Amino acid sequence: MKKPLLILVWCTVFIPSLQAQWLKKMTDKIKGKSEQAPAPAESEAAAEGDPLAAPAPKVNPSLVIGGDDSLRIxxxxxxxxxxxxxxxxxxxxxxxxxxxxxxxxIYYSSSLPQFSIQMTSKSTAAKYYFYADFLHESQLSITAINRVASGEKQRLDLEHMEPVFPGETGYVSQLLRTGNKKVIAGVACEEYVAQNLKDDPRVNAQGTSHALVTAHVWVPQEPHTLFHAYGVIPDKYKIQIEKMQIEGSYAPVVLPLEMYLEYGNGDKVYTTTSEIIMGEPRKVNIADIIK
Structure with a gap:
């Protein structure tokens, strides 16, 4: 993405040597934003002595969201x-x-063009949540560790979004369709592949030598198979999606069901789908990330 999002989590969390680096970056970012937030005690003290003053809104220093205030999430x-x-x-x-x-x-809505991805590290319990809302043309990325979280709102732009994990930037170059197909968890999927060079500027810009060299991802052939509200995505984004498909690329609207990532030093990460549940409505709160 042209404007990097907070703490680019996913690919750096898997391998222990990068996990430490990611946690430090995330902790520094969260700490910095928390220090900027006014303390509840100070807000309450400002209203003391004025019986007509309305109670000041309480600030939750454990969840700080910045970014574009004109966007709705x-x-x-x-x-x-x-x-x-x-x-x-x-x-x-x-x-x-x-x-x-x-x-x-990964969550999808059948009635509204919205989806979310929630990832939790097995070793540290660190979390990364991403929300995309096509109606409000907005996206939100949040990272959290030890129940302290920092997030950022941005305008939703599929053409500059990481093609494997929304909210990331630059670890994977453009994915191209190979023509291979298979069924995963009952869903017909097609394969896309990306190959980065170690000197790929999109990788080096992140300041890591742990460059992703090869990515094989399997994406549902028909987006509406899982994202039932795909048909009501605003035309603005449908035009973007159609353009990317014509160019042979993959629009990050429905996320991969299976992935194989291999890095320059030989490390690998496999992602598989264990279960897909449909027709069970559940409410997901943004503040859940700090529970």
């Missing part, structure tokens, strides 16, 4: 499709990294 969403996934990290020596992966839930 609801405090909660109702989704009725849930895709459960798990990732496993393997070192260049073909050893499975204990607790080195992620637990993932």
């Amino acid at each position: 609801d405090s909660s969403f109702v989704f009725d499709v849930a895709v459960y996934q798990e990732s496993t990290a393997i070192t260049g020596n073909n050893e499975v990294v204990k607790d080195g992966g992620q637990d993932i839930v």
